[in-house]
Amino acid sequence: MAQSKTPLLDDLEKGAWPSFVTEMKKAAAKKANSQDLVDQLELSYKDKTGYWKHGGIVGVKGYGGGVIGRYSAKPEEFPNVKEFHTVRVNMVPGFFYTTEALRSLCETWDKFGSGLTNMHGSTGDVILLGTTTENLQPCFDELSEKGWDLGGSGGGLRTPSGCVGMARCEFACMDSMDFIQEVTRHFQNEIHRPAWPYKFKIKCSACANDCAAATARSDFAVIGTWRDTLKIDQKAVNEYVKGGFDIQQLVVGKCPTKALEYTGTELKFDAENCVRCMNCIDMMPKAIKPGKDRGAAILIGGKAPVVKSAFIGWVLVPFMKVDAPYTEIFDLISRITEYFDEHAKARERIGELIYRVGMGNFLKGIGLTPQPQMVSAPRANPYIFWQDEEVVKHG
Amino acid sequence: MSSIDVKGQQIEVDEDGFLVDPDVWNQDIVEAFAKLEDVTELTEDHWKVINYLRDYYKQFGIAPMIRKLCKDTGFSLKQIYDMFPSGPAKGACKLAGLPKPTGCV
Amino acid sequence: MAKTDFGPPDYRTMIPPVIANNYGKWSYHEIPQPGVLKHVSETGDVLYSVRIASARLISTDWIKEICDIAEKYCGGYLRFTTRHNVEFLVSDEKQLQPLLADLKGRGYLVGGTGNAISNVVHTQGWIHCHTPATDASGLVKAMMDELHGYFTTMKLPARVRLAVACCVNMCGACHCSDIAIVGIHRTIPRINHEGVAKACEIPSVIAACPTGAIRPNPKLKSVEVIKEKCMFCGNCYTMCPSMEIADPVNDGVSIWVGGKVSNARTAPKFSRLAIPFLPNNPPRWPEVTDAVKHLVEVYAKNARAGERMGEWIDRIGWERFFKLTDIPFTEKHIDDFTFAPTTFRSTSQFRL
Numbered sequence: 001m002a003q004s005k006t007p008l009l010d011d012l013e014k015g016a017w018p019s020f021v022t023e024m025k026k027a028a029a030k031k032a033n034s035q036d037l038v039d040q041l042e043l044s045y046k047d048k049t050g051y052w053k054h055g056g057i058v059g060v061k062g063y064g065g066g067v068i069g070r071y072s073a074k075p076e077e078f079p080n081v082k083e084f085h086t087v088r089v090n091m092v093p094g095f096f097y098t099t100e101a102l103r104s105l106c107e108t109w110d111k112f113g114s115g116l117t118n119m120h121g122s123t124g125d126v127i128l129l130g131t132t133t134e135n136l137q138p139c140f141d142e143l144s145e146k147g148w149d150l151g152g153s154g155g156g157l158r159t160p161s162g163c164v165g166m167a168r169c170e171f172a173c174m175d176s177m178d179f180i181q182e183v184t185r186h187f188q189n190e191i192h193r194p195a196w197p198y199k200f201k202i203k204c205s206a207c208a209n210d211c212a213a214a215t216a217r218s219d220f221a222v223i224g225t226w227r228d229t230l231k232i233d234q235k236a237v238n239e240y241v242k243g244g245f246d247i248q249q250l251v252v253g254k255c256p257t258k259a260l261e262y263t264g265t266e267l268k269f270d271a272e273n274c275v276r277c278m279n280c281i282d283m284m285p286k287a288i289k290p291g292k293d294r295g296a297a298i299l300i301g302g303k304a305p306v307v308k309s310a311f312i313g314w315v316l317v318p319f320m321k322v323d324a325p326y327t328e329i330f331d332l333i334s335r336i337t338e339y340f341d342e343h344a345k346a347r348e349r350i351g352e353l354i355y356r357v358g359m360g361n362f363l364k365g366i367g368l369t370p371q372p373q374m375v376s377a378p379r380a381n382p383y384i385f386w387q388d389e390e391v392v393k394h395g
Numbered sequence: 396m397s398s399i400d401v402k403g404q405q406i407e408v409d410e411d412g413f414l415v416d417p418d419v420w421n422q423d424i425v426e427a428f429a430k431l432e433d434v435t436e437l438t439e440d441h442w443k444v445i446n447y448l449r450d451y452y453k454q455f456g457i458a459p460m461i462r463k464l465c466k467d468t469g470f471s472l473k474q475i476y477d478m479f480p481s482g483p484a485k486g487a488c489k490l491a492g493l494p495k496p497t498g499c500v
Numbered sequence: 501m502a503k504t505d506f507g508p509p510d511y512r513t514m515i516p517p518v519i520a521n522n523y524g525k526w527s528y529h530e531i532p533q534p535g536v537l538k539h540v541s542e543t544g545d546v547l548y549s550v551r552i553a554s555a556r557l558i559s560t561d562w563i564k565e566i567c568d569i570a571e572k573y574c575g576g577y578l579r580f581t582t583r584h585n586v587e588f589l590v591s592d593e594k595q596l597q598p599l600l601a602d603l604k605g606r607g608y609l610v611g612g613t614g615n616a617i618s619n620v621v622h623t624q625g626w627i628h629c630h631t632p633a634t635d636a637s638g639l640v641k642a643m644m645d646e647l648h649g650y651f652t653t654m655k656l657p658a659r660v661r662l663a664v665a666c667c668v669n670m671c672g673a674c675h676c677s678d679i680a681i682v683g684i685h686r687t688i689p690r691i692n693h694e695g696v697a698k699a700c701e702i703p704s705v706i707a708a709c710p711t712g713a714i715r716p717n718p719k720l721k722s723v724e725v726i727k728e729k730c731m732f733c734g735n736c737y738t739m740c741p742s743m744e745i746a747d748p749v750n751d752g753v754s755i756w757v758g759g760k761v762s763n764a765r766t767a768p769k770f771s772r773l774a775i776p777f778l779p780n781n782p783p784r785w786p787e788v789t790d791a792v793k794h795l796v797e798v799y800a801k802n803a804r805a806g807e808r809m810g811e812w813i814d815r816i817g818w819e820r821f822f823k824l825t826d827i828p829f830t831e832k833h834i835d836d837f838t839f840a841p842t843t844f845r846s847t848s849q850f851r852l
Contacts, residue, residue, distance in 0.1 A: 008783040012638055015645030016609065018555035020627075020637040026559040037627070044626035044635065045782040048748040052630045054741035055497050057411045057485050061433060062504050064482030070628060071410045083410070086628065090507060095580040096514040099567035102578075106560035115560045119580050122621065122671045129557070129628060144502035147509050154484070155461075163582065166524040167515055168539055168547065175524070177511050188505040193482065195461040195472050208763035212582055215768050216676035216761045223763075250806050254765045279764040283806075285528040304670040306735050307710045309838050312676065312768050341462050346704060347739075416698060457701040494699045497739050 006038060008045040027115035033130055034114045036080040040072060051078075058085055058133050060140040063192045066150030067136055083132045087113070087139060088125040088151035090184065094164050094177040095120065104146050112139035122217075123201065124161030125151035149188075155347075156194025157337070160184050162204035163211040165224075170285055171278065172206035173224030173294040174322050179204050179329075186330055190337065197344035200337060201302075207290070208278045214302070215313040219350045220333060221299040226291035227319050229271040230280070236287035237267045251280045295321040298332070301351025311351040314359070318373035335366045360385075401427045411485070413495040420492030428490045433480040441478055441490075444468055448491035458484075458493050516577035518547050518591035534654050535610035536596070537587075548590040550599055553609045553619050553644075553651060556584040557627065557637055565606075573599040583619040583661075585612050611652035615659055617796070618651065620644065621672045622664035625683075631734055632666035633683030633751040634780050639664050642784040643681075646793050657803040657812070660796060661760070668733050676759040678809040679795055680771045681788060685732040686750045688725050695742030697721035708739045710837070731837075752779045753788055757795060757821075758810030769810045772818075774825070776832040798825050817851050 004010050012021045024041070027034035040051050056069020068086040075082040089105070105126065109115060114130030121127040131139060140150065151159035160183050163169070165176030183202060184191070190200075203214035206224040214221035241247050247267070252260045259273040260280060267287075281288045298320065299313030322329050336350070339362070344353045354362045363370055372378075398405040399412070401423050407415040412431060414420060425445065429437050447468050451459045461483055465472055472483075479486030484496040512520070522541035529539045537549040554562075566586055570578040573595040579587050590596050603610055612618040620643070623629060625636030643662070650656060663677040667685075674680035696702065697720065705723055706714045713729035714736055716722075723743075725736075736743040755778070759771030774795065778787045795809075802824060803812035813821045822829045835843045 011783045012641050016648045017641055017644035018553050020555040020557040023555050023557055023559045026561045048780045049746050050626045050632045054630050059481055059485055061480045092509050092514045093511045096511055098514055099570050099576040102563055102567050106563050110560050118556055141502040149506050167519050170526040170528050185507040188507055193472055197460055210761045213673045213761040216673050256765055277763050282764055304675055306669050310675040456703050
């Protein structure tokens with residue numbers, strides 16, 4: 001048997017977890033570029049460094065984003081990945097697919113690309129990994145013909161994404177999939193022709209469990225919630241307890257505001273103290289449901305570390321209704337992105353902009369009034385900016 | 396590195412077709428780039444954008460933000476895309492001989 | 501010219517009839533066995549979702565294979581999760597056991613539900629990123645070969661979310677994961693002055709530095725790095741290819757713990773530094789997989805039911821976390837960036 005050219009990667013075909021190396025090799029059996037990808041990666045494993053050149057700016061006609069340029073740093077050794085660009089395809093909201101749709105996507109990608117994909121990338125797009133500059137336009141033309149549009153990249157709105165929501169979750173307090181679909185359609189120009197100082201991400205989770213990681217990972221997080229009270233079915237509560245469920249430890253003891261008390265026959269509930277964290281609902285989905293007056297909280301500024309620090313989004317709107325046709329929330333997004341575009345420096349995220357100009361100024365700029373839900377505590381320092389109109393003028 | 400032929404002269408460009416040496420920029424290069432970036436005809440409006448980008452870069456050492464570009468030239472983003480189908484970064488900046496826009500994608 | 505600006509395919513054309521009929525009407529769910537979710541609707545309809553792990557980097561061949569399976573058992577419908585799992589959507593209960601048997605026969609791992617380690621959110625690494633300090637797919641594969649028993653069962657105190665990012669940009673939710681692996685550089689960028697002068701926006705490079713470690717070098721029309729101020733984030737390289745930072749000898753990974761994104765019980769939390777540096781040892785990164793396995797095991801042994809990693813640490817305190825895990829606490833663990841003072845202890849309440 002001939003000695004393998006890729007002993008390091010071959011080792012990662014062993015073991016129980018699905019192997020990305022096996023996947024690469026499947027693609028390599030059909031595509032020369034995937035074979036060169038395997039071989040270049042083997043070299044990376046040997047040398048402990050990446051071999052992709054810096055940056056890359058390629059695209060399709062009429063769009064300023066949606067394609068990430070990538071060039072091998074070793075084009076002589078690996079000529080078939082000299083150009084190996086990524087095409088970001090806007091996924092179906094909720095990541096639902098018919099097999100027909102997936103097969104059609106595969107057919108196009110087998111024709112124009114490497115046959116390798118990520119389902120899905122961190123933002124949510126279908127990542128078609130690896131094609132040439134020459135193939136980009138025909139690939140997009142065919143995708144478009146079949147009903148697949150590109151996602152976002154660069155300094156603009158990134159492809160919005162969200163959780164499964166009402167399609168398959170009893171916790172859903174809003175229609176996250178429909179909202180994501182409509183917000184994506186509404187802001188197409190902002191996705192495809194990036195014109196802002198930096199990226200702006202919108203994510204939506206239909207409840208506070210935040211399966212889409214919206215608060216941590218998006219500039220504008222929409223978190224489904226309610227403003228009336230929990231619906232508790234006492235009979236169902238007692239059935240959980242009869243079944244051996246440790247209500248004290250897992251529900252009462254975990255309530256962050258001590259709003260629940262179990263008497264042995266009844267789950268008592270201090271409605272005004274509920275902070276809608278979802279734990280009791282998560283633990284006893286048959287017995288406890290969200291309230292009926294539903295909408296969402298909006299948090300702003302979430303991001304990863306670079307440059308100023310990682311931020312977990314901050315409360316901007318404690319509660320708003322989010323129902324089709326979504327006029328109010330689209331208007332809010334427009335006001336925020338307009339402010340962002342006008343005031344942010346190059347490569348400054350909205351969280352960093354707010355940190356720089358102050359939340360108070362930001363609220364004024366977008367026309368929102370301060371509310372106590374926005375802070376964990378009021379300021380503890382006396383360094384207040386009083387404005388001219390707030391003091392008595394002399395003379 | 397590769398190169399493009401501009402009136403018989405070989406001009407060095409990077410993979411994305413941006414000038415390796417911005418100092419060699421001239422009108423002939425703009426015309427050659429225009430063809431590659433689907434700009435059918437270089438009008439006065441195109442030159443307004445190109446000259447604006449060059450002046451801005453000369454003064455500040457960076458490319459202007461797109462909002463600034465639109466405001467100062469009076470063109471909407473749509474008009475910019477109509478003039479430069481591959482957009483302000485890949486199209487207009489390349490023709491203007493600016494360094495390749497960078498950053499996390 | 502191709503049609504543009506039409507957005508995503510309509511989800512209504514992609515969901516199975518049982519979902520269309522019960523949209524917004526789901527009443528509750530159970531997990532009859534690891535990897536199987538049973539959703540019951542107000543209408544009495546039932547949907548089973550069978551979850552399998554994917555390699556995230558997948559071939560069109562594999563997609564076609566899961567399509568074959570979905571066509572055989574699920575009427576041609578499936579979905580992906582936010583953590584790269586695949587879910588087969590079974591509306592005919594009679595198909596559930598045959599599907600599970602088929603998946604088992606093909607060697608697929610069914611799991612990732614409830615108190616499990618689900619699939620790992622991660623980045624491209626050496627496969628396709630231009631600023632990586634490590635690979636991501638290989639780390640995930642090596643770790644999950646060790647930890648897959650936690651994917652296919654639900655025996656942990658709570659769910660454990662793993663993430664891997666190949667650099668400190670932390671694409672993926674590394675900053676809010678129970679355990680996060682983050683690739684790091686440890687040496688300053690190497691400046692190619694001629695390249696900076698020709699192809700970089702100097703003001704942008706200077707502005708990109710979080711600690712103000714870059715200043716202009718007008719003589720060379722370039723920049724210089726103040727070594728003492730550089731913490732090796734590589735953001736200057738993102739702005740300028742002539743500031744190369746990758747260093748095969750010194751690059752490696754760090755491990756962060758205790759983050760979460762959910763609001764259940766406690767607020768979302770950042771992941772915090774546990775292990776500042778482990779070497780890149782491909783293909784299996786043994787030091788990293790051992791450390792992660794150890795962290796999971798100590799957590800599993802000590803946390804109470806329902807406690808996420810960060811909630812457990814909040815209860816026992818970081819001082820006991822370092823003792824129980826036997827991880828040395830060093831000056832590297834003490835924050836010295838923008839919000840450092842908020843992490844210093846301002847009370848005499850602590851464990852000795």
